[in-house]
Amino acid sequence: MKNPNSIDDVQAMLSQTGYVCGRALATVVFLSLKLGRPLFLEGEAGVGKTEIAKALAASLGRRLIRLQCYEGLDASSAVYEWNFPAQMIAIRTAEADGNADRDLLQRELFGPDFLVERPLLQAMRPDENGPPVLLIDELDRTDEPFEAFLLEALSDFQVTIPELGTIAAPEPPIVVLTSNRTREVHDALKRRCLYHWVDYPDFAREVEILTAREPAIAAELSREIVAFVQALRTEDIFKKPGVAETIDWAKCLLALDVVDLSPEVISDTLGAILKYQDDIAKIQGSEAARLLEESKASLAPG
Numbered sequence: 001m002k003n004p005n006s007i008d009d010v011q012a013m014l015s016q017t018g019y020v021c022g023r024a025l026a027t028v029v030f031l032s033l034k035l036g037r038p039l040f041l042e043g044e045a046g047v048g049k050t051e052i053a054k055a056l057a058a059s060l061g062r063r064l065i066r067l068q069c070y071e072g073l074d075a076s077s078a079v080y081e082w083n084f085p086a087q088m089i090a091i092r093t094a095e096a097d098g099n100a101d102r103d104l105l106q107r108e109l110f111g112p113d114f115l116v117e118r119p120l121l122q123a124m125r126p127d128e129n130g131p132p133v134l135l136i137d138e139l140d141r142t143d144e145p146f147e148a149f150l151l152e153a154l155s156d157f158q159v160t161i162p163e164l165g166t167i168a169a170p171e172p173p174i175v176v177l178t179s180n181r182t183r184e185v186h187d188a189l190k191r192r193c194l195y196h197w198v199d200y201p202d203f204a205r206e207v208e209i210l211t212a213r214e215p216a217i218a219a220e221l222s223r224e225i226v227a228f229v230q231a232l233r234t235e236d237i238f239k240k241p242g243v244a245e246t247i248d249w250a251k252c253l254l255a256l257d258v259v260d261l262s263p264e265v266i267s268d269t270l271g272a273i274l275k276y277q278d279d280i281a282k283i284q285g286s287e288a289a290r291l292l293e294e295s296k297a298s299l300a301p302g
């Protein structure tokens, strides 16, 4: 599919994959595609940051390439590695055969057959469906040297492999970076990108998301679920539930054939929305009952 022509187009395109996208997010996505700038998304856990890259790739019909960041991630795991075991076998075989043309062997050993391409290099390869979507997920988990390296890779979309030369992307990939903001990402990197803070959706949008993801759920129950989760987010708890938790919880309630929220049902299933024992202990019982009453009152018609 070709790139969207307007912000409305972006919303329509993403909604086909079940991704519900507000105006502000649709605007940065549109601009990022139009201007060819990386999209940098920050936000709480489970609010749909990773999912947008998947939705973009699916709706544009592009390949999705994911670089999952972690502490200690270095350039070689992100760009390329030489297949060391295969190189060793090739050397042994050449030795055993007695045909040790050293120069030829060396050239072969550091040629395409022994190159293991990692996500950044994969993303620079041409693709018949158009440039891929490169998701650099949870960037805040890496360290600053890797960020500096990334900054360079993202600025010219080429990598140099000493033994092979420089490989440049014929067309730059669509880049989406995400961060949970466990630390600040460097300004220099942010400056290259279009930035958007992905917030918890408001009530109406969260109901829309839930309905898109779990069409089987009854309208009234989905409103109760969302109202309760939204009320829960206003509480002083350690880890607030994201949209992912809302959807998970709804799945659990569907599996239990729940038609209406009650304090008992909530207490029994809190583990689907709260993942810390302290939070569960705090909310279970009378607090859950109070929140439920409050959230149901907020739903009352009129």
Ligand SMILES: Nc1ncnc2c1ncn2[C@@H]1O[C@H](COP(=O)(O)OP(=O)(O)OP(=O)(O)O)[C@@H](O)[C@H]1O
Binding pocket: 018, 019, 020, 021, 043, 044, 045, 046, 047, 048, 049, 050, 051, 052, 178, 180, 209, 212, 213, 243, 244, 247
């Ligand atoms: N706007 C949305 N439209 C549709 N589904 C959504 C939306 N936001 C979140 N979801 C659902 O929530 C789930 C979690 O989203 P996702 O994994 O993208 O969160 P995240 O922001 O990357 O979280 P984390 O920081 O924990 O990685 C997804 O599987 C998706 O189904």
Ligand SMILES: [Mg+2]
Binding pocket: 049, 050, 051, 137, 178
């Ligand atoms: Mg994520």
